[in-house]
Amino acid sequence: MLAAILQAVPLQILLSGLLMGLVYALVAAGLSLIFGLMDVVNFAHGELMMLAMYATFVLWQASGLDPVLLMPVVACVMFGLGMLLYRGLVARALSVQFNRGMVQIFVTFGLAIFLRGAAQFAFGGEFRSITHGWLTDRSVHWGGVFLPLPQLAAGLVCLLAFSGLLAVGRTEFGRALEATREDREAVALLGIDRDRIFALGWGLGIGAVGVAGVMLATFYYVGPNVGANFAVIAYVTVALGGFGSVAGALVAGLLIGEVEAITAAIVEPSLKQVGVFAIYLVVLMLRPRGLFGKI
Amino acid sequence: MKTLLEVDNLRKSFGGVAANDGISFNVAEGEILGLIGPNGAGKTSLFNAISGEIPPDSGEVRLLGERVSGRGPALCAARGIARTFQVVRSFDSMTVLENVMVGAFARTARPRAAMQAAQETLEFCGLAARADRPAWSLSPPEKRRLEVARALATRPRLLLLDEMLTGLTPTEAQGGVQLVRDVQARGVTIIMVEHVMEVVLPLVSRAVVLNLGRVLTIGAPAEIVKNPEVIKAYLGDRYAAA
Amino acid sequence: MDNDILRRRRRELITGVIVLAALAMLPLPIADVYTRNLLIITLLYAGLAQAWNILGGYCGQISLGHAIYFGVGCYVSTLLYVRLGIPVAFGLFAAGAVCGALALLVGWPCFRLSGHYYAVATVVVGEIGYLLFLNWDFVGAATGIYVPFKGESWLALQFRTQKLPYHYAMLAFVAATWIAAWVIEGSRWGFSWRAVRDDAVAARSLGVRVFASKMAAAAISGFFTGVGGALFAQYVGYIDPDSVLAGTFSILIALPAVLGGVGTLWGPLIGAVVLIPVSELSRSYLGGSGRGVDLMIYGGLIVLVALARPQGLVSLLGLRRRAHENAA
Numbered sequence: 069m070l071a072a073i074l075q076a077v078p079l080q081i082l083l084s085g086l087l088m089g090l091v092y093a094l095v096a097a098g099l100s101l102i103f104g105l106m107d108v109v110n111f112a113h114g115e116l117m118m119l120a121m122y123a124t125f126v127l128w129q130a131s132g133l134d135p136v137l138l139m140p141v142v143a144c145v146m147f148g149l150g151m152l153l154y155r156g157l158v159a160r161a162l163s164v165q166f167n168r169g170m171v172q173i174f175v176t177f178g179l180a181i182f183l184r185g186a187a188q189f190a191f192g193g194e195f196r197s198i199t200h201g202w203l204t205d206r207s208v209h210w211g212g213v214f215l216p217l218p219q220l221a222a223g224l225v226c227l228l229a230f231s232g233l234l235a236v237g238r239t240e241f242g243r244a245l246e247a248t249r250e251d252r253e254a255v256a257l258l259g260i261d262r263d264r265i266f267a268l269g270w271g272l273g274i275g276a277v278g279v280a281g282v283m284l285a286t287f288y289y290v291g292p293n294v295g296a297n298f299a300v301i302a303y304v305t306v307a308l309g310g311f312g313s314v315a316g317a318l319v320a321g322l323l324i325g326e327v328e329a330i331t332a333a334i335v336e337p338s339l340k341q342v343g344v345f346a347i348y349l350v351v352l353m354l355r356p357r358g359l360f361g362k363i
Numbered sequence: 364m365k366t367l368l369e370v371d372n373l374r375k376s377f378g379g380v381a382a383n384d385g386i387s388f389n390v391a392e393g394e395i396l397g398l399i400g401p402n403g404a405g406k407t408s409l410f411n412a413i414s415g416e417i418p419p420d421s422g423e424v425r426l427l428g429e430r431v432s433g434r435g436p437a438l439c440a441a442r443g444i445a446r447t448f449q450v451v452r453s454f455d456s457m458t459v460l461e462n463v464m465v466g467a468f469a470r471t472a473r474p475r476a477a478m479q480a481a482q483e484t485l486e487f488c489g490l491a492a493r494a495d496r497p498a499w500s501l502s503p504p505e506k507r508r509l510e511v512a513r514a515l516a517t518r519p520r521l522l523l524l525d526e527m528l529t530g531l532t533p534t535e536a537q538g539g540v541q542l543v544r545d546v547q548a549r550g551v552t553i554i555m556v557e558h559v560m561e562v563v564l565p566l567v568s569r570a571v572v573l574n575l576g577r578v579l580t581i582g583a584p585a586e587i588v589k590n591p592e593v594i595k596a597y598l599g600d601r602y603a604a605a
Numbered sequence: 606m607d608n609d610i611l612r613r614r615r616r617e618l619i620t621g622v623i624v625l626a627a628l629a630m631l632p633l634p635i636a637d638v639y640t641r642n643l644l645i646i647t648l649l650y651a652g653l654a655q656a657w658n659i660l661g662g663y664c665g666q667i668s669l670g671h672a673i674y675f676g677v678g679c680y681v682s683t684l685l686y687v688r689l690g691i692p693v694a695f696g697l698f699a700a701g702a703v704c705g706a707l708a709l710l711v712g713w714p715c716f717r718l719s720g721h722y723y724a725v726a727t728v729v730v731g732e733i734g735y736l737l738f739l740n741w742d743f744v745g746a747a748t749g750i751y752v753p754f755k756g757e758s759w760l761a762l763q764f765r766t767q768k769l770p771y772h773y774a775m776l777a778f779v780a781a782t783w784i785a786a787w788v789i790e791g792s793r794w795g796f797s798w799r800a801v802r803d804d805a806v807a808a809r810s811l812g813v814r815v816f817a818s819k820m821a822a823a824a825i826s827g828f829f830t831g832v833g834g835a836l837f838a839q840y841v842g843y844i845d846p847d848s849v850l851a852g853t854f855s856i857l858i859a860l861p862a863v864l865g866g867v868g869t870l871w872g873p874l875i876g877a878v879v880l881i882p883v884s885e886l887s888r889s890y891l892g893g894s895g896r897g898v899d900l901m902i903y904g905g906l907i908v909l910v911a912l913a914r915p916q917g918l919v920s921l922l923g924l925r926r927r928a929h930e931n932a933a
Contacts, residue, residue, distance in 0.1 A: 435809075437813070446810050452806060456803055457803065458609075464796055465800045465808065468796055468797065468812075469811055469812035472793050478610060514811070
């Protein structure tokens, strides 16, 4: 089967799909983590990624340091921002007595609009991009395959960050996360501060999308609306993998990266997302809770 | 006496674990049947099969000779099976009257008729004074009454009560027991799941004891309490040792 | 017979007639074209939000893809007018019918999904619609379609300079959706839908056919959203995928209902009356330079209202159903 695929689709396309898929997976992982923890879909996820991209751009412009070096800084800032957002907005949205589901959706959506406006206010509507750095305009040639270095680095960093996220699951904090997800009341009895766990969960989720944002900024334009495009893919990734499943986000992200690359190459670049959406709808017909979702 | 409900060799398993493993019993018209057993005995799973919520893997449930299992809860409700839930499920954005009207609409499409039926049912269940209160504001025992009222408004032949008396104070439980007797007096057949044997046995004509997904025994309350197997399985080692 | 529900419904109907009459008088003393346009857009959103409310509010199915019904409604009536010369007075029913059918087609797979899976599926359906129209030459692809001016006419809803006819067309749209919601609230369907929203398992056990309820709500909601699209297309005279099918539009349709009060008669109208002027005014006064301040205000307002009034602005006015007033 692999041979048949390779014959039909050049390795080049499969590899670029794989690298983009890793970025999608990391963006979606944060979303899925937050959802799994507290049943909240963050509709500002794409805009927070956009924020990380602008932060990278600004720091790069101001300091001249390479984006790859700035990555830890941006990731930490995003981690803090995630915790802050939980304490300031999400916790409040979760404490309402009525329409909790809708309040949560529209609070995060309002935040998304606000952030889009703020980006436009600060940077104007035009696209920016990071024009030079260690990775810019370099590429790897290997067995007839041509891979731009920024994409390769983004894929690798996202894979690393992903492993980090999975490793967190094995620590004591990870077990506390898991316990909070499984049984909220019991956790309170055990003396675990639920609010703190939730805040840290937001920190991790937004930190992850921050890492993805930094790496994306090395080869993708930055603009106030860049988040919206990625957000839709992220929702699809999470629903495809199963809400709450971080491993599902990885598998679904890779699948979506591949489907997108293959559709773009074989059918028509402007329809690449239609291919993704079609696969998503087919999978959901067969498995209404995604590939790894708990029934 | 005429047989209302037949449960015939019902099987259902979840992920390889048998929740109901070949369950058979009959319910006579007009009786109150107790369904008892320790946690995990398969009581709720059996309720879900009878009310049509979850289809069984094999076996049948028949109401007046007609198969109702596996045909969905809407059909079961139309044929006259109504239920309450172990964890109360009220429609919290609606008033008490509106909650009961949802049940009444099972028998009429006319809003005025549904409202009258709902008001009567509330009167019967002792909730008339609460008719215009939002459902969420009721106390837990009131919410249980609301569920009974809502189910009764569908004018059922058979009412399934899932742990209706659990968690109530003795006074509240007494009120609940009276309500069950009143419902029976209206000609409704009742199956009651109860965890606490002392509460349910005085009420019922017969009881089915489940253990580990199987029927342990069926009999009158007096026989049940003397059955050594029941004592061992249900009351646990605490009593067996004593 | 003395009872709360009937008395309340009669009172609501009377209030509804008074409010609609007031809205009919409102533009008469206003000559200013800008304000009249603002009123028309506000009415459009009030009607669209009420259409969304029928599915999202009463039946609790949070659709984030309603732009597809709006957009398809725009295209159906416009294409009928441009290609076949059928005026919008008839075309809007065709638009509604197509969108109602489309909502059934979308609902058939999507209503098998629950909660967030449903919401994300509707986002995806909306995006698919946008992408397909963007690449479909028959409907003008990314260039869109101009609605040609063929002379002033009520049937085709075309007027060169007057705004007033559009005001009344939109008001009729608002009235139709409001009356639909009023009728639904008092009928068996309305009770079934609200039961499905609050607790589908309990509703099922009472004989409510959950899937059929969702489908019926979707069809009615899709119908009215499509009608709104048809009117909008005729009003602006030009449509393209970005202006009528974009993903954010789906949220903009839902917002007035959510912030005004979901599942209520007055929520969508009140939400639109508050939100749309704020959005339009801040865009004209602050957004001109493309600086994004308007978006910041709009986004901030959404967050504030959602947090401060989770039941919607309606709860401020005491117009919400007694159920919530009596919350003691």
